[in-house]
Amino acid sequence: MSGLAGIQAINVFGGMACLDVRELCIHRGLDTSRFENLLMQEKTVALPYEDPVTFAVNAAKPIVDQLSEQERSRIEMVITCTESGLDFGKSLSTHVHKLLDLQPNCRLFEIKQACYSGAAGLQMAVNFILSQTSPGALALVITTDISRFALADANAVQEWAYSEPSSGAGAVAMLVSDMPEILQLDVGAYGNYAFEVMDTCRPGPDTEAGDADLSLMAYLDCCAGAFKDYSDRVQGADFKSTFSQLCFHTPFGGMVKGAHRQLMRKLHKAKPEEIQEDFEQRLSPSLTFGQRVGNTAGGSVFVALAGTLDAGEVNEPIRIGLFSYGSGCCSEFLSGVATSKSQSLLKEMRIAEKLDRRYRLSIEEYEMLLSGKSVVRFGTKDAELDHQIIPSAWPVSGNGDLLVLDNLVNYQRNYKWI
């Protein structure tokens, strides 16, 4: 038994289209005087022919394509982690399994716990690997979430306030194994903090409800509580000195900044200058991709991890602390070790370059999508997707490696590669 487990490969897919968030705030008449504090730039907007399955598969395909036939045959578990499910019974992982052409001897299921789903999925996979019940097996964990606001009426815009600019879309695929070249998890080093709270929820297929203050309070309570549980389990753990880099669940950067400030004050009585300097050094790299895709819910802490590996300095093995929070609520603080190899492997995924290639929606195009006429709603039986709804967003010539939704026939979703 190797006792090693963690993330062997990771990829982020940030969709086909994005929107400039500052433009949106100005358009909505939101106060932009302290906009910079929110640390947001762009958000991914899911096009009508992009759904949680296309996001998941597009994130996972580059990872699976790198595997040999033999390795691919060892993927024995596919966990989709989402709050954007398409069916009450059937999990997204069944579609993903088919579209990635994986072997039938595989566990397929889905995990839901708001934005905590990804961390829960990772821990399930890591514990499967550590248990060595199937030595050499691989597990694929994929977070996939999209937020579709439905422009019911003018009042809806008012109710969304700041949640509209921060809500994004994206998927993160992680191959979990006993060869954790991206992040070797510190086995047994984790802390949880959970309690029932009605801070943010999705009570209907296209609706999000919640209370920003309560959610922020719960996030802050969890950040302190989960780290406390971590430090109770890990002898000598110190928030300031144990971790070279930190990755937090990122609804938007400003929230991460608030949580970091709270811990630095509470645990180390740090002064504002020291807090700012520490934030720049240990958390800024984690915002690299998050501020371009918006809140990706279940994947956001791993979007942060990818950002840290892409933008941070990793010349020697570094310990990274991760904090995941999911409304409702459950949270976890965990840690792992990355190396310079992790960084070079991550860069091979060319995440930034792919984000640059997204189509930049105009406000008019965005609002046309918001009107919802072209969206396939939850429970739709039959539909044909209009791929030319925004002609410029459709790739002129594809390589056959990007998945889009084509149509629905008797609830069956049919996809095609372009």
Place this chain on the structure above:
Amino acid sequence: MGNPLDNTEIINILIEEIRETVPELEGQPISASDSMVDLGVNSIERSEVILAAMERLDLKIPMVQLHGPKDIQELADLLLVKSAG
């Protein structure tokens, strides 16, 4: 904590912390009947103010227990109740 504070002192602490957190409010009058939202204090700043007040009152409780007050007066009332244990 040391001597128990009264409601007015907690209101003053809150107003001081609002001014500290949002220097842009300089010159603008702030009273107990104002809500932080109406003053233009955003959600991150509101949590900063509450955390700072908790620190000054040496109050160690989950923040979610301080959710709900509509204005500074109500927040001070709640902080007073929580401080009294």
